[in-house]
Amino acid sequence: PTSTRQFEKLWPGLSKRGLLGEVTTPTQLPDGYVHNLHEVHEVLRAEGPVHETRLPHGLKVWVVTRYDEAKTALTDPRLAKDTAELGRLLEIHAPEGRRALDESLSEHMLNMDPPGHTRLRKLVTKAFTARRVELMRPRVEEISAELIAKLNDGDVVDLLEVFAFPLPITVICELLGIPIDNREEFRDWTNRLLTFGTTEDVQAAGAAMAGFLYQHVSKVQAAEPDDTFFSALVHATESGDRLSTEELVSMAFLLLVAGHETTVNLIGNAVFQLLKNPGQLQILKDKPELIAASAEEFLRLEGPINHATFRYTKEPVELGGVTVPADEIVVVSLASANRDPERYENPDQLDVTRSAQGHVAFGHGIHFCLGAPLARLEFDVAMTQLLARFPNLALAAEPTTLTWRDSTLIHGLHTLPVRLA
């Protein structure tokens, strides 16, 4: 078990609250963990590559914190994702019951192992080609320009609200053929699904989302095929195989959630980092052609995902000298792996000119992010336009007053107040 001594430096109140359970049970990551994410990871990484611990809401997990072990864990087939089995284990390891998701939403490829995963990924890859993504560039530029045109010099705004959120949600809704009028509802639903809500709230949000998506899928199934992405997905076939209605609902859900919560925070976290590092900002303003490649450094340093999604051990698995028994939940901290000093020099330093290749912010192995090309495209367009239009953009709050969202999955700010100039 992880020692609490180190943690007490970061959370003096910890010992008073006490550790969960018996003597042998692991340290609990305290509620404030997300606000000290990188400091906690530094302590954990220094102590070892893999830690038995509890997440703030009580779920007992094994956290992988070092780069090499993270990559190994993400490619080891003994670390599985099968929904039914994982659901059973989540119930065992979370004393207060798992935060169940509507079943029709959880049967997607990110929750599957081969061969089910292979089949779904093949069908969706057929519709989500690199060519279709690059063809979206002019439209992404248009959406971004429309949002920027609404902003005025001198205004103080929440950049997440007026720019970083509406851009990717508009893009992903257009990709799925979903009317943009529904986007506020989507934001509310996904927010409730991803943060520490009550089980009832999570289920209610999931049911509402599933109901909406069923209707949408049925509409596209009934319509003539066209050349939009979602129509291509609905009508895609692979050796006579195609996606069922249920699979399409789950896939649409996965794309909606994965496709906007992440990109919002890639843009938001990058702007936050740049405004705290004026020298780095100047480099990108002087050489905007570096912006596209700099996405990798922002993904590495302050990527939008802390832990990858849950995996479980089908049998005992040894990782970096630590044996994780069978039937345990494993979370790989991408955020921690990406700041491993064994892999990156001065890992806590933003350096937009470094080669951050090899980071694991998009995951690794068979579940490697399907939307990475789209996310990179959106980042390039958004940052290029934002810095060109508002070269003197500044934070409108003390950096230390900004707070992080209460999620162990998503790493993003609640708000990002900036002065436009």
Ligand code: HEM
């Ligand atoms: C999977 C990150 C944007 C769709 C993943 C995974 C990560 C990730 C870490 C793997 C999770 C795991 O193995 O547990 C990101 C980041 C993004 C981003 C950091 C933005 C900066 C997008 C976008 C889309 C998307 C824009 C869709 C258009 C998906 C899908 C999967 C996935 C479908 C599941 C792939 C599979 O299971 O085979 N993403 N993502 N992501 N992502 Fe992304």
